[in-house]
Amino acid sequence: MSTDKNRATAAAILPLVGGPDNIVSIAHCMTRLRITLRDRSLVQDEALKALPAVMGVVEDDTYQIVLGPGTVARVTPEFEALVAEGRSAAPAAPADTHAVTADELAAQGAAIKNAQKAKNSTPFKLFLRRIANIFVPLIPALIGCGIIAGLGGFLTNMHWVPAAVPALAAMASGFMSLIAVFVGYNTAKEFGGTAILGGAVAAIIVFPGVAKIDAFGQQLSPGQGGVLGALAAALLAVQVEKWCRKWVPEALDVLVTPTLTVLISGLVTLFGLMFVAGEVSSAIGTFATWLLATGGAFAGLVLGGLFLPLVMLGLHQALIPIHTTLIEQTGYTVLLPILAMAGAGQVGAAIAVYYKLPRNRSIRATIKSALPAGFLGVGEPLIYGVSLPLGRPFITACIGGAAGGAFVGLFNQLGTAFGSTAIGPSGWALFPLLDGKSGMGMTIAIYAGGLAVGYLVGFAATYFFGFTRQMLTEFNTGPDADTAPEAAPTPPAATEPAPDAAAPVPVGR
Known part of the structure; x- marks a missing residue:
């Protein structure tokens, strides 16, 4: 049954990325199906984001579809098989011709433009990706x-x-x-x-x-x-x-x-x-040990606060050689538990957005579907589907990550150093990989405390500072806003949903 489900997911994705003939190459990493496309304009972004199995999309050097750990490793072979079958078969009938509205086209064009701007493929950045x-x-x-x-x-x-x-x-x-x-x-x-x-x-x-x-x-x-x-x-x-x-x-x-x-x-x-x-x-190894031993709280603040932007740009993987070197030397990397606090800030911010926008069913559905992955350390769905498109909540999520990082860094400074024996997992998934010199009880308690701080500060910063009045008026609405009762306690909605209100929502309509 699981094989059928994975094949169904692959079959749903394929026509939305332009069909077999539009695929140049296929690969996958821990969470993303990575596709090189012949013609980017053939991709139906909004329909793709609306698929239940898709947590979000990222446009970088390849077109990346976030499916989550475990799922992507099972869907990719099915996707490859369907592409091979499609190339060998006779040309099929066109897929469902979605009637794209002018607003959708404008939003899609703006998204492509922003993605190209953000891409900024400098030689140094491309080298880090390699x-x-x-x-x-x-x-x-x-x-x-x-x-x-x-x-x-x-x-x-x-x-x-x-x-x-x-x-x-x-x-x-x-x-x-x-x-x-x-x-x-x-x-x-x-x-x-x-x-x-x-x-x-x-x-x-x-x-x-x-x-x-x-x-x-x-x-x-x-x-x-x-x-x-x-x-x-x-x-x-x-x-x-x-x-x-x-x-x-x-x-x-x-x-x-x-x-x-x-x-x-x-x-x-x-x-x-x-x-x-x-x-x-x-x-x-010496520098990492010295940094956390002498300025652990400040170092944790900086590392935890800046990690989400690195994830957003896809550059967080450039830290893998450093993590691996530390694991070779000491048996664990002291940096990963601190960097993992960025995901905690992101989760707290997303929960705050959920409560601040009670009438926007699309964004709330996106958050509900992405939160389980967020708790397990997969942050891309919440970044690209919630906080980054909204703007201010991305900043407040970074504040939550900085607070959690400072908490963990402080204990390193006080002599309770610990780390992760492997790289890849984050969030709750990191618990089985924790190791330190102060015993597992203390190690787990400090890491759990850091997560709690990240959740709480990310939630509070977003709830109180993540939205302007204009943002609440614009985003706290939904498809049924025109039929909402006049006496609703939330700000009055426009008779038509704002075009931008749907833009940040990649999944779960």
Whole structure:
């Protein structure tokens, strides 16, 4: 039955993005179906947002449909199959021709214009996205291994089933011990090289035999430089390979190019990159520890308050290498619980919007459908469907995130440092991944307290400061506003719903 449901979702999405012939490529991340389109104008945005399974859409370097964790991994294969079937079949009849009104066209045009403005595809921003693309495919393994590590730690602390602990440790640590290889593989693939050569060069970093090599007067250690070293080594391998492809004769290419790529990149990695990347990795860990130990409250305030704009721009994934480096060094990343407070502020703000707009059924339905995902740390539906289109509630959501971040950061400053053993989850979904030096009880209590602060401050800031009188008049209305009783306690609505009132609503009509 679940397969039928996922196929039905894919079948509903396909005609609304222009059909099979309009699809260039298909991929997915933790929460989004990412589609490269031939003709953007064929997409029916409003109809797509109205689908029950769609939490929102994001236009970036690809067209991204937010379906939520778990769902997207099941819908994507069905979507790919339907696209393949559609391309091989005879041209089908046109899909439902939705009669687009002038207001809808104007809203759609404004949305596209704003998306293009926000896109701002600078070389630096595009580079950060490509770096993020290297690490996003690794997140499911990081989550699974992190939860297994947490389970092993719990059994150890409780002195339960001691025979199972070594097996759990092997499962949790196996991937992390070889993560540099996967990073090298994905890096070469992302930047146009041969993926396996990137993995081969990165494997040098984790090979135990490097302990016999001296570089810069120091003996190397396996894993030195970690994921940053693997990233740099694979980037170098891509450049060496491209140079070889340009100059090596075709008859010798299959022998000479791989050999020179591994040899040159390997030597530079052993006698340069491992040392430099090791120093950078150590500096990141030292700085993060110092920052939270000396100015944890202020650092948490800034990090928690600025994280929603990073999510809005899709740049939050550029932090993945830093999280991964911290996990390699200490077993957990102290930054993620603080950044997760931004989602708490967003949830609190959305609840306040729900109560401030009792007559706008569309926005309230959107909030009701997106809140469960918001509590689990999936913030895009609430960002793009509620707070960002409304404007001021996005700012007040950031205030809630800043307050929660300051709360968690303060306890780090007081000596109760903790973090997440994996990356990806947030909100309530982060509880199984928490780890710290002060015991699980204290760790869970502080994180839960931060969430509560984020919820409350986000709600209060939005309820009292998130709306002007004009906004309440404009948005506190609905399709049935013209039939509402005269004595309603809310501000009088216009005889026709304002065109902008429906604009922020992506789902749940």
